[in-house]
Amino acid sequence: MVKxxxxxxxxxxxxxIALETKxxxxxxxxxxxxxxxxxDTMLMALLKxxxxxxxDKAKILRERLKGIRPLALNLARLLVARDKLDIIGDIADDYxxxxxxxxxxxxxxxxxxxxxxEKDRVKLAGSLGAVVGRKVVLKTAKVDPGxxxxxxxxxxxxxxxxxxxxxxxxxxxELAGGDGQ
Numbered sequence: 001m002v003k004x005x006x007x008x009x010x011x012x013x014x015x016x017i018a019l020e021t022k023x024x025x026x027x028x029x030x031x032x033x034x035x036x037x038x039x040d041t042m043l044m045a046l047l048k049x050x051x052x053x054x055x056d057k058a059k060i061l062r063e064r065l066k067g068i069r070p071l072a073l074n075l076a077r078l079l080v081a082r083d084k085l086d087i088i089g090d091i092a093d094d095y096x097x098x099x100x101x102x103x104x105x106x107x108x109x110x111x112x113x114x115x116x117x118e119k120d121r122v123k124l125a126g127s128l129g130a131v132v133g134r135k136v137v138l139k140t141a142k143v144d145p146g147x148x149x150x151x152x153x154x155x156x157x158x159x160x161x162x163x164x165x166x167x168x169x170x171x172x173x174e175l176a177g178g179d180g181q
Contacts, residue, residue, distance in 0.1 A: 007090035014075065014091065015098045023069075024099055030072035031092035037064050038088045047080050054081060106132055107139040108155040113147040113163070124151070132156055 018027040037043055043064065047057050061076050068076075079085040100107060108128055110116075116124065121138050129136040132155050144152075148164035 004090060006084065007087045008094050010075070010079075010087070010091045011094035011098060014095055015102075017071065018095075018099075019102075024102075026069065027072065028092075028096060028099060030068040031088070031095050033068055034065060034072065034076050035089040035092040038085055044085065047085055048083065100137075104134050106134040106136050106156045108136045108153050109140045109142075110138055110154075111142045111144050111147065111152040111163075113143070113145055113149050113151075115143050116141055128153055128155055128160075131160065132158070 014027060014031070018024045043060070046052065046060060052060075057080050058077050061080065062073065065073055065076060076085065076088070079088060097107075106129070108125070110124065110128075121141065125136045125138050134156070136155060146165060148168075150163040150166070151160075152163050152166065153160045
């Protein structure tokens with residue numbers, strides 16, 4: 001919980017800087033690159049090692065993160081100095097959510113009964129966008145043949161169940177709870 005709150009604070013600060021400098025996409029890519037390096041267990045072990053000086057760690061970071069802007073590199077050095085580089089993935093995720101929200105984009109996770117091709121994904125995103133009143137981008141699409149038909153979508157904290165299985169379960173509950181009027 002504390003780790004997530006800290007990541008949110010860093011992401012908020014980075015987002016404000018990105019807005020001010022009008023480099024929203026550049027920051028997104030820099031954070032993604034930094035998050036990618038944090039998945040390297042050997043590198044993380046080196047950066048956490050008390051045997052290496054901070055200057056040596058900063059040099060390793062500079063070499064590893066050559067393509068990012070100096071301000072983003074400063075963030076990475078700050079996180080290493082505070083032994084918090086492991087939250088960079090959370091910072092990148094939170095930043096991305098803030099950027100999507102700023103741009104009016106709502107991510108959606110969808111489960112379908114069958115695999116969707118690109119045309120169907122675009123059409124589904126448009127339909128979901130009409131329901132929630134924002135542009136929708138499908139982040140994940142999973143297939144569950146147990147749905148029988150239809151979809152289940154999680155968009156903006158809402159769960160939309162338009163599956164055949166969901167309708168059958170609702171009908172079963174209605175029939176079981178009916179008083180025979």
